[in-house]
Amino acid sequence: xxxxPRIKDVAELAGVxxxxxxxxxxxxxxxxxxxxTRERVQAAARELGYLPNGLARGLRTRRSxxxxxxxxxxxxxxxxxxxxxxxxxxxWEAGYLLMLVDTGGDEVLERSAIRALRQQQVAGVLYxxxxxxxxxxxxLLAGLPVVLLDARSxxxxxxxxxxxxxxxxxTAVGTLADHGHRRIGFVLDRNDGPAAAGRLxxxxxxxxxxxxxWDETLVVRAASTSDGGQEAVGTLLDxxxxxxxxxxxxxxxxxxxYHAAEDRGLRVPEDLSVVGFDDLYVLAREMRxxxxxxxxxxRAMGAAAARSLLQLVTDPTAxxxxxxxxxxxxxxxxxxxxxxxxx
Amino acid sequence: xxxxPRIKDVAELAGVxxxxxxxxxxxxxxxxxxxxTRERVQAAARELGYLPNGLARGLRTRRSxxxxxxxxxxxxxxxxxxxxxxxxxxxWEAGYLLMLVDTGGDEVLERSAIRALRQQQVAGVLYxxxxxxxxxxxxLLAGLPVVLLDARSxxxxxxxxxxxxxxxxxTAVGTLADHGHRRIGFVLDRNDGPAAAGRLxxxxxxxxxxxxxWDETLVVRAASTSDGGQEAVGTLLDxxxxxxxxxxxxxxxxxxxYHAAEDRGLRVPEDLSVVGFDDLYVLAREMRxxxxxxxxxxRAMGAAAARSLLQLVTDPTAxxxxxxxxxxxxxxxxxxxxxxxxx
DNA sequence: CTGAAAGCGCTTACAG
DNA sequence: CTGAAAGCGCTTACAG
Numbered sequence: 001x002x003x004x005p006r007i008k009d010v011a012e013l014a015g016v017x018x019x020x021x022x023x024x025x026x027x028x029x030x031x032x033x034x035x036x037t038r039e040r041v042q043a044a045a046r047e048l049g050y051l052p053n054g055l056a057r058g059l060r061t062r063r064s065x066x067x068x069x070x071x072x073x074x075x076x077x078x079x080x081x082x083x084x085x086x087x088x089x090x091x092w093e094a095g096y097l098l099m100l101v102d103t104g105g106d107e108v109l110e111r112s113a114i115r116a117l118r119q120q121q122v123a124g125v126l127y128x129x130x131x132x133x134x135x136x137x138x139x140l141l142a143g144l145p146v147v148l149l150d151a152r153s154x155x156x157x158x159x160x161x162x163x164x165x166x167x168x169x170x171t172a173v174g175t176l177a178d179h180g181h182r183r184i185g186f187v188l189d190r191n192d193g194p195a196a197a198g199r200l201x202x203x204x205x206x207x208x209x210x211x212x213x214w215d216e217t218l219v220v221r222a223a224s225t226s227d228g229g230q231e232a233v234g235t236l237l238d239x240x241x242x243x244x245x246x247x248x249x250x251x252x253x254x255x256x257x258y259h260a261a262e263d264r265g266l267r268v269p270e271d272l273s274v275v276g277f278d279d280l281y282v283l284a285r286e287m288r289x290x291x292x293x294x295x296x297x298x299r300a301m302g303a304a305a306a307r308s309l310l311q312l313v314t315d316p317t318a319x320x321x322x323x324x325x326x327x328x329x330x331x332x333x334x335x336x337x338x339x340x341x342x343x
Numbered sequence: 344x345x346x347x348p349r350i351k352d353v354a355e356l357a358g359v360x361x362x363x364x365x366x367x368x369x370x371x372x373x374x375x376x377x378x379x380t381r382e383r384v385q386a387a388a389r390e391l392g393y394l395p396n397g398l399a400r401g402l403r404t405r406r407s408x409x410x411x412x413x414x415x416x417x418x419x420x421x422x423x424x425x426x427x428x429x430x431x432x433x434x435w436e437a438g439y440l441l442m443l444v445d446t447g448g449d450e451v452l453e454r455s456a457i458r459a460l461r462q463q464q465v466a467g468v469l470y471x472x473x474x475x476x477x478x479x480x481x482x483l484l485a486g487l488p489v490v491l492l493d494a495r496s497x498x499x500x501x502x503x504x505x506x507x508x509x510x511x512x513x514t515a516v517g518t519l520a521d522h523g524h525r526r527i528g529f530v531l532d533r534n535d536g537p538a539a540a541g542r543l544x545x546x547x548x549x550x551x552x553x554x555x556x557w558d559e560t561l562v563v564r565a566a567s568t569s570d571g572g573q574e575a576v577g578t579l580l581d582x583x584x585x586x587x588x589x590x591x592x593x594x595x596x597x598x599x600x601y602h603a604a605e606d607r608g609l610r611v612p613e614d615l616s617v618v619g620f621d622d623l624y625v626l627a628r629e630m631r632x633x634x635x636x637x638x639x640x641x642r643a644m645g646a647a648a649a650r651s652l653l654q655l656v657t658d659p660t661a662x663x664x665x666x667x668x669x670x671x672x673x674x675x676x677x678x679x680x681x682x683x684x685x686x
Numbered sequence: 687c688t689g690a691a692a693g694c695g696c697t698t699a700c701a702g
Numbered sequence: 703c704t705g706a707a708a709g710c711g712c713t714t715a716c717a718g
Contacts, residue, residue: 006711017689022713034687054462055407056711059398059694066442066463075428075642078421078624085418085445092444092452097459099409100443101435102428113435119397120409120440226629255629281421282626286569286598299418349695360705365697377703399695402710 005048014044021045025052064121066097067309069149070113071128074102078281079298080130083150086302087126094310096123114140123313126305127151132162132195145312149305150298152194152323159312161305161324165195168294168328169202169247170209172275175292175330176245177210180339181273184212185243187232187253189224199249199277224249229256230263237264237272244339245273251280254291254335269337279331290333297326348391357387364388368395407464409440410652412492413456414471417445421624422641423473426493429645430469437653439466457483466656469648470494475505475538488655492648493641495537495666502655504648504667508538511637511671512545512590513552515618518635518673519588520553523682524616527555528586530575530596532567542592542620567592572599573606580607580615587682588616594623597634597678612680622674633676640669 010025011018016037023031024041044050058064069087074080088098099122103110117125124145129135135151137158148160176184186203189196200219207214220235222228232253233246237260248254254276261272268274268289276284279295308320353368354361359380366374367384387393401407412430417423427443434441442465446453460468467488472478478494480501491503519527529546532539543562550557563578565571575596576589580603591597597619604615611617611632619627622638647667654661 007713008711018711019690019713020688023688026713028713032687037688051458051462053402053464053711054459055398055402055464056694057462057713059396059402059696060711060713062694064398074431075424077424080427081418081420081423084423084427084443088417088443088445092456095459097442097444097463099440100427100431101440102431115394116397116438116440119394119400121396121398252625252629259631280625282595282623283629286595286626288602350697351695361695362697362706363704366704369697371697375703380704396695399710400697402712403695403697405710 005050007050007052010041010044010048010050013048014041016041025050058121062121064123065095066099066120066122067091067306067313068099068101068117068122068125069128070101070103070110070117070125071130071149072103072105073130074100077130079296082298083128083130083302086299086304087149087306088302090303090306090310094307096310098306110138111140114138118144124309126302126309128305131193132165132198133193145309145316147305147309147312147320150301156322159308159320159322159324161301161308161326162194163296163301163328164325165198165328166202166205167325168277168330169199170206171328171330172247172277172294173203173206174210175332175336176247176273176275177206177212179245179273179336181243181245182212182339183215183218183241183243183245185233185236185246186219186249187229187236187246187257188219188221188249189253190221190228191224196249203247218243222253224253226252226255226259229253230259231256233257233260234263237261237266244271245275245336248274248276251276251278251284251291251293254293255283255287258287269335271340273337273339274335275330276335277328284331284333287333287335289335292333292335293331294328295331297328301326348393350393350395353384353387353391353393356391357384359384368393401464405464407466408438409442409463409465410434410649410656411442411444411460411465411468412471413444413446413453413460413468414473414492415446415448416473417443420473422639425641426471426473426645429642429647430492430649431645433646433649433653437650439653441649453481454483457481461487467652469645469652471648474536475508476536488652488659490648490652490655490663493644499665502651502663502665502667504644504651504669505537506639506644506671507668508541508671509545509548510668511620511673512542513549514671514673515590515620515637516546516549517553518675518679519590519616519618520549520555522588522616522679524586524588525555525682526558526561526584526586526588528576528579528589529562529592530572530579530589530600531562531564531592532596533564533571534567539592546590561586565596567596569595569598569602572596573602574599576600576603577606580604580609587614588618588679591617591619594619594621594627594634594636597636598626598630601630612678614683616680616682617678618673619678620671627674627676630676630678632678635676635678636674637671638674640671644669 128149276293471492
C-alpha cells in the first residue's frame with residue numbers, strides 16, 4: 001500500500017505550487033484562477049485520491065472542525081441514541097464531526113475528559129444529562145462555547161435546551177379534559193426536579209384554563225416506577241370520589257396505573273383513562289391498550305442544541321436564546337376514552 | 344481572556360527550550376533530566392494551565408488519538424447507548440477519543456462521512472450496525488484498521504464482534520428443559536439473518552443435547568413483533584398437543600406469547616413458560632410476570648470491538664480474533680415455571 | 687493568475 | 703543533561 005498523498009504530490013502532478021492547490025481545492029473566495037490550471041489540479045487531486053490532512057489544516061486555521069458531546073450517563077436511557085443522533089446530524093450538516101464522551105457522572109473522569117477534548121481543540125461542547133436536571137457547568141469549560149442539553153444550570157450565560165415540560169403536561173391534561181374528564185388525578189415523582197416541577201405546573205395551569213377545580217387530594221407522589229404508580233393510583237382509585245382519569249409523571253408510573261386499575265377490576269380506558277409522559281420506547285406502544293403519552297423530543301433537542309452551539313462557535317457574540325423549550329408532542333394511542341357517566 | 348499558552352510560553356517561564364519542555368511533559372522514556380529543571384517545567388506548565396495542542400502533536404507524531412464509530416442507525420434501538428458507551432469507555436481507557444457518525448443507512452452520506460473521518464486522521468474505525476446483520480465493508484475504509492460491531496461481513500480479514508446467538512438460545516432452551524419442559528416451541532422471525540439462524544441453531548442443538556425430539560411443527564415463523572408473536576404462539580397453542588413452553592426470537596414476540604396465552608385463558612408461567620431474547624429495556628422488566636430473557640451484551644460488544652481495534656491500531660499485524668462471540672446472559676425473571684403435568 | 691515564504695504548535699533526532 | 707534545527711501538512715498574506 002502506498003502512502004497517502006500530500007498536497008505537495010498533487011502540486012507536482014499538476015505542475016503548480018502547493019499554495020495554488022490549496023487555493024483551488026478550498027475554493028478560496030475572491031481568488032481568480034485559470035480554468036485550465038483549476039481543472040488540472042482537480043484532476044490531479046482526484047487521480048491521487050487526495051484528502052487534505054485535517055490536523056494540519058486545523059493547526060493552521062485554528063479550526064478543528066469538531067464538536068464534543070459530554071454527558072453523564074449515555075447508556076442509562078433508551079433515548080440516548082435519539083439525543084446523540086440529533087446532535088450528530090446537526091453537526092454534520094455544518095461540516096463538523098462529533099466526539100463523544102460519557103463520564104458516568106464521575107467528576108474526576110469528567111475533568112480529564114474535558115482536558116482531552118480541549119487538547120483536541122474541539123470548537124465547542126454540548127453538555128448533556130440523560131434526564132432533565134440542574135447541573136453546574138464545570139469551570140474547565142470556561143472560554144469554550146457550551147450549550148446545555150436536557151439540563152439547566154443556575155448560570156444565565158450558558159444556553160440550555162430542554163423539553164417544554166409544562167406545555168407537554170398541558171396537552172396531556174387537555175386531551176383528558178377534551179374527553180369530558182373533570183376529575184383528573186396526577187401521580188408524580190417524589191423528588192422535585194425540573195421535570196416534576198414543570199409537569200405539575202402544567203397540570204395546574206391546564207386545570208385552571210379549563211375551569212376545573214384544583215383538588216390537592218388528586219395529586220399524589222410516589223416513586224417514579226411502575227410500583228410507585230400502582231400504589232399512588234391505587235390511593236386515588238380508593239378515594240370516595242375517585243378520578244376518572246390519571247395523568248402520570250412518566251410511562252412507568254402509567255404502567256402502574258394500569259395495574260392499579262386491573263387490581264380493582266377496572267378497565268383502561270373504559271373506566272379509567274391514562275396519559276403518560278416520555279413515550280418510552282416499545283413499552284408505551286406495547287401496553288394494552290397502547291399508552292397515550294407525551295413524547296420527549298430527544299432528537300429535536302439534540303439538533304437544536306447543536307445548532308445553537310454552532311452559532312456560538314461561528315460567532316461567540318451571537319444572540320442564541322438562553323433557554324430553548326422544545327415541544328413535547330402528544331402520541332395518541334388507546335388509553336384515553338370519554339369520561340364514564342357518574343354512577 | 345488571555346490566549347491559551349503554548350509550549351514556548353512554558354519554556355520561557357521555566358527558562359528552558361521548548362524541546363526540553365516537550366521531553367519532560369511527555370516523560371520521554373530513557374531521557375535523563377535534572378530533577379530541578381523537571382520540577383521547574385512542571386510548575387510552569389501547571390501555573391500556565393498548559394495543555395498541549397493535540398492537532399499539532401497529532402500532525403507531528405502522525406497519531407491523532409481518535410477512533411471513530413460509524414453506524415447505520417444509532418437511534419433506532421434503545422441499546423445504542425450501551426453499544427456506544429462500551430466502545431467509548433474502552434477507547435478512553437487507552438487514551439483515545441471517539442468520534443461518532445450515524446449514516447442513517449445512506450451510502451452517499453456514509454462515503455462522505457468516512458472521508459471526513461479519514462481527513463481527521465482517525466486511527467481506526469468501528470463499523471457498527473444496530474442489529475446483528477451482514478454488511479459489506481466500504482472500500483473507502485481500505486488501509487484503515489476496521490472492526491465490525493454487531494455485524495459480520497463475507498470478508499475474513501476484518502474482525503467482527505457479535506453476540507453469541509447460538510449459545511444464548513441454548514441457555515434459553517436449557518432453562519426451560521431444566522424446568523421439566525419436553526415440548527418447547529420456538530417462534531421466530533420470518534427473515535433469515537445471523538440472529539434468526541443462530542438462535543434456531545441453538546434451539547436445535549440444545550434440544551438434541553437434552554435428548555428431546557425435534558418436531559418441526561413446533562417452530563413457527565411470523566413477523567418479529569408482538570402481533571407476530573401472538574399469532575405464531577397462537578397456532579402453537581391450538582395444536583392438538585401444544586408445547587408447555589415457548590422460546591421467542593425476541594422480547595416483542597414474547598409479548599405476543601403472553602397475549603396468545605391470555606386470549607386462551609392460559610396463565611404465564613403456570614400454564615405456559617416463556618423465554619424471550621434481547622432483554623429489551625424496561626419492556627422485559629415491566630411485563631407481568633417479568634419476562635425471563637436472554638440479554639444482548641451491547642456494552643460488552645462495544646468494549647470488545649474497541650479493544651480489538653486498538654490492538655490493530657497499535658500493531659496492524661496483531662493477531663486479533665477474526666470473530667468474537669460475546670456471551671448473552673440469561674436474565675431470570677418470572678416467566679418460567681415447572682412444566683405442568685400432562686392432563 | 688501563480689509562487690515563495692512564513693508559520694500554526696508540536697516532537698524528534700542530533701549536537702554539544 | 704539541554705538546546706537548535708528540521709519538519710509534520712497545511713493556509714495565508716505577500717510578491718511579482
